[in-house]
Amino acid sequence: MSDSFDVIVIGAGPGGYVCAIRAAQLGMKVACVEKRSTLGGTCLNVGCIPSKALLQSSENFEETKHKFADHGIMVEGVKLDLQRMQARKGEVVSANTKGVEFLFKKNKVTWLKGEGRITAPGKVEVAGQSYDAKNIIIATGSDSAPLRGVEVDEKQVVTSTGVLELEKVPDHLVVIGGGVIGLELGSVWRRLGAEVTVIEYLDRLAPGMDGETAKQFERVLTKQGIKFKLKSKVTAAAKSAEGVTLTVEPASGGAAEEVKADVVLLAIGRRPYTDNLGLAEVGVELDERGRVKTDKHFATNVPGIYAIGDVIAGAMLAHKAEDEGVALAEILAGQAGHVNYGVIPAIVYTWPEIASVGESEEELKARGQAYKVGKFPFMANGRARAMGDVDGFVKILADKETDRVLGAHILGPDAGTLIAEVAIAMEFGASAEDVARTCHAHPTLNEAVKEAALAVDGRPLHI
Numbered sequence: 001m002s003d004s005f006d007v008i009v010i011g012a013g014p015g016g017y018v019c020a021i022r023a024a025q026l027g028m029k030v031a032c033v034e035k036r037s038t039l040g041g042t043c044l045n046v047g048c049i050p051s052k053a054l055l056q057s058s059e060n061f062e063e064t065k066h067k068f069a070d071h072g073i074m075v076e077g078v079k080l081d082l083q084r085m086q087a088r089k090g091e092v093v094s095a096n097t098k099g100v101e102f103l104f105k106k107n108k109v110t111w112l113k114g115e116g117r118i119t120a121p122g123k124v125e126v127a128g129q130s131y132d133a134k135n136i137i138i139a140t141g142s143d144s145a146p147l148r149g150v151e152v153d154e155k156q157v158v159t160s161t162g163v164l165e166l167e168k169v170p171d172h173l174v175v176i177g178g179g180v181i182g183l184e185l186g187s188v189w190r191r192l193g194a195e196v197t198v199i200e201y202l203d204r205l206a207p208g209m210d211g212e213t214a215k216q217f218e219r220v221l222t223k224q225g226i227k228f229k230l231k232s233k234v235t236a237a238a239k240s241a242e243g244v245t246l247t248v249e250p251a252s253g254g255a256a257e258e259v260k261a262d263v264v265l266l267a268i269g270r271r272p273y274t275d276n277l278g279l280a281e282v283g284v285e286l287d288e289r290g291r292v293k294t295d296k297h298f299a300t301n302v303p304g305i306y307a308i309g310d311v312i313a314g315a316m317l318a319h320k321a322e323d324e325g326v327a328l329a330e331i332l333a334g335q336a337g338h339v340n341y342g343v344i345p346a347i348v349y350t351w352p353e354i355a356s357v358g359e360s361e362e363e364l365k366a367r368g369q370a371y372k373v374g375k376f377p378f379m380a381n382g383r384a385r386a387m388g389d390v391d392g393f394v395k396i397l398a399d400k401e402t403d404r405v406l407g408a409h410i411l412g413p414d415a416g417t418l419i420a421e422v423a424i425a426m427e428f429g430a431s432a433e434d435v436a437r438t439c440h441a442h443p444t445l446n447e448a449v450k451e452a453a454l455a456v457d458g459r460p461l462h463i
């Protein structure tokens with residue numbers, strides 16, 4: 001095998017593998033280093049894809065048990081075969097990771113198997129062999145953040161990786177952290193029969209998302225049976241044969257209480273992963289949170305070394321990593337690669353889903369931006385009623401002067417798909433009126449987006 005490349009990408013997650021494919025499409029000779037036995041990174045192996053497989057399966061289970069009867073479909077004796085459900089999840093993951101392997105072959109990207117280490121600018125060592133590269137791209141992603149006093153064993157105290165592999169439905173699952181991962185995976189196990197309690201340090205869920213939408217989301221999840229302990233912090237976890245006893249204190253200090261669980265999911269966030277990469281030795285700078293520091297073109301302080309994805313600043317999302325991978329490959333090919341960080345959708349794939357793009361009301365207020373709000377509830381949308389999914393609303397925020405769309409926040413059925421319409425509108429600099437005057441098919445959930453856009457001008461038709 002030749003040992004000299006135009007580009008060596010370290011890490012084959014959505015940032016790294018997409019960057020490798022795009023660079024190869026642009027005529028570069030590319031290798032991608034991956035130490036896992038399969039490609040696709042966190043996202044395909046232990047993140048987005050397996051979690052969505054279990055979310056879908058558990059939603060199907062819950063619908064069959066509790067919602068089908070509303071439609072006149074009477075099913076008796078619904079049983080859970082968790083082993084089969086887990087096996088299906090494995091098949092979904094495997095089809096996706098093999099798909100990336102196929103794409104590497106198709107695009108002539110060389111997979112260097114093993115742990116990559118940068119030994120000098122332009123030099124990467126993998127499995128004892130040294131390779132030369134004109135450009136090195138760090139795409140090593142992230143790992144679950146630890147919490148002092150709570151030791152992970154992936155059996156009783158698990159991260160998102162362990163909770164995706166449980167072989168039995170726990171009686172009581174306690175989730176530490178009310179962010180995206182905790183809420184999605186908490187929902188999976190609640191639907192499959194666990195009692196679920198979420199302990200969150202802040203006074204709200206889904207930090208960073210629009211406050212009003214997050215509050216409504218909390219009400220919906222509470223109605224579904226998830227219990228929340230907000231403004232609380234976990235300070236210790238004691239394990240025994242019977243389970244785990246957590247010590248929980250008010251976030252602002254005060255008397256501690258004990259919470260007992262069969263399984264504890266630690267989901268307080270993720271930390272950038274740069275272990276054993278050799279960054280200190282080659283002098284690549286990290287920021288105060290351990291992320292690789294880059295400029296606007298993804299360049300580190302060391303010439304020829306770049307970084308993208310979860311390992312750099314910004315939202316830890318697969319599509320953000322992918323878009324950075326494409327932009328960087330294009331920059332290296334002399335093109336004008338670019339990511340619009342103002343229009344990156346964020347979604348929580350519970351049911352209903354919560355999705356947002358652009359700025360929240362809190363952010364607009366903080367920067368003194370005058371804005372108008374248009375809201376429309378799914379209760380008044382014909383398709384949502386036909387589906388029996390009427391929880392939630394669409395909220396569109398637009399510039400008070402120009403009517404330009406500044407953000408959208410959707411809680412409702414398929415919100416993650418609906419938000420794409422607003423993202424495209426924002427990319428084109430659309431006004432709320434542009435969205436409102438676009439003909440939307442009837443009866444669709446998207447009509448709620450159109451109605452919210454009409455509501456920005458105070459003239460919704462169906463409410």
Ligand SMILES: Cc1cc2nc3c(=O)[nH]c(=O)nc-3n(C[C@H](O)[C@H](O)[C@H](O)COP(=O)(O)OP(=O)(O)OC[C@H]3O[C@@H](n4cnc5c(N)ncnc54)[C@H](O)[C@@H]3O)c2cc1C
Pocket residue numbers: 010011012013014015016017033034035036040041042043044046047048049051114115116117139140141142160161181273275276277308309310311316317318319320321349
């Ligand atoms: C449970 C869960 C659910 C998620 N759901 C979603 C979702 O629905 N939507 C979404 O957008 N995001 C989701 N995410 C986040 C998403 O997975 C990440 O944002 C995304 O994977 C980041 O991509 P990346 O390429 O930067 O890094 P990663 O996907 O973390 O990939 C990095 C890869 O680098 C490899 N690596 C590290 N160091 C080395 C080395 N020295 N040598 C060789 N290989 C190395 C690792 O093995 C890994 O495979 C989820 C995450 C989790 C944990």
